[in-house]
Amino acid sequence: MEFYEASRFYIDRERKKRSSMPSRHYHNGYEIFYLVSGDICYFIGDRAYQAVSGALFVIDMNEIHKLVNAGGASFERVTLEFKKEFLDDLFAGGMPVDVMSVFSRGLPFIKLSVQERGLVERLFDHMIREFTEKPEGYESCLKTLLYQLLLLIRRKTNAVSGEQPLVHSVRNKTFEIVDYINRHYQDKLTIADMARRYGISPSYFCxxxxxxxxxxxxxxxxxxxxxxxxxLLMTGNDKVAAVAGQVGFESLTHFGRVFKEVTGMSPLKYRRQYCSIRGGLPGSTS
Structure with missing residues (x-):
């Protein structure tokens, strides 16, 4: 077990195959971990949690934890670490809502809806830009964004029953199914076909x-x-219709609707906003 000195505030997003902290460890700060893609097992205290992309964990100060990527496939994650004093001067009279209580509720795993995941990812993206580029007033902006994130988590934990996706002693097929989806997302995927592939009934599969x-x-x-x-929208020049087909959507209309549900904006607006931040549009914006 190892101790690490926490940063006053730190955030990064990285794709990797193994954790940079493979041993059980703890630190004198608070951590928020978000799994962008992949599937992992996260040990927090004496409990283990099975997680796939979209999983959000809140880890209390001095809480022992460890990430395990048993499958060895790459995963992408956002790690946010901070000390409480980073937020102490955000409000002159103290925090109007005790958002720090989310770390002491015994609910480290947060289940988010599709819309909530879109909001959380936008907050993370904004924080990473502020932290990396450090424009004027960036620290005040980071404090405001962090408070928004913690408030969202507090509201969510107020509403949940406490059910947690613990890893069972007998490993189920979920990770295998998730891996298949991650590798074949561009194909036509149906519940009936997946249930048949893995030898279980559609209802039990769901x-x-x-x-x-x-x-x-x-x-x-x-x-x-x-x-x-x-x-693809951020780095390529293909038209939106082509991107929709490349990722498995048969209908451009359906793609646009789902994309807006997840990100809060249309594919074209997302491309324009991202490229304007980086100083120019790719060759095609339609």
């Missing part, structure tokens, strides 16, 4: 998939496809 991941099957497939589409 029930266990949601219990294990926090997603319905359709939500997870759409989440993976939109994540890939965002990358």
């Amino acid at each position: 029930k266990t998939f949601r219990q294990s991941t926090g997603y319905t099957f359709t939500e997870y497939v759409n989440h993976v496809r939109i994540k890939e589409a965002k990358g």
Whole structure:
């Protein structure tokens, strides 16, 4: 078990195959961990949690934890670390809502809806830009964004029953199914076909998939496809219709609707906003 000195505030987003902190460890700060893609096992205290993309963890100060990527496939995550004093001067009279209580409720795993995941990812993206580029007033902006994130988490934990997706002693097929979706998201994927592939009934497939991941099957497939589409829109020149086809949507209208549900904006607006931040549009914006 190792101790690490926490940063006053730190955030980064990285794709990797193994954790940079493989041993059980703790630190004198608070941590928020968000799994952008992949599937992992997260040990917090004496409990283990099965997580796929979209999972959000809040880890209390001095809480022992460890990430395990048993499958060895790459995963992408956002790690946010801060000390309480970073937020102490945000409000002159103290915090109007005790958002720090989210770390002491014994609910480290937060299940988010598709819309909530879109909001959380936008907050993370904004924080990463502020932290990396450090424009005028960036620290005040970071404090405001962090408070918004913690308030969202507090409201969510106020509403949940406390059900947590613990890893069972007998490993189920969920990780195998998730891996298949991550590799074949561009194909036509149906519940009936997936249930047949893994030798279980469609109803049991739907029930266990949601219990294990926090997603319905359709939500997870759409989440993976939109994540890939965002990358194509940001880095490529293909038209939106072509991007929709590349990530597995048969209808441009359906793609646009799902993309807006997840990100809060249309694919074209997302491309323009991202490229304007980086000083120019790719060759085609339609």
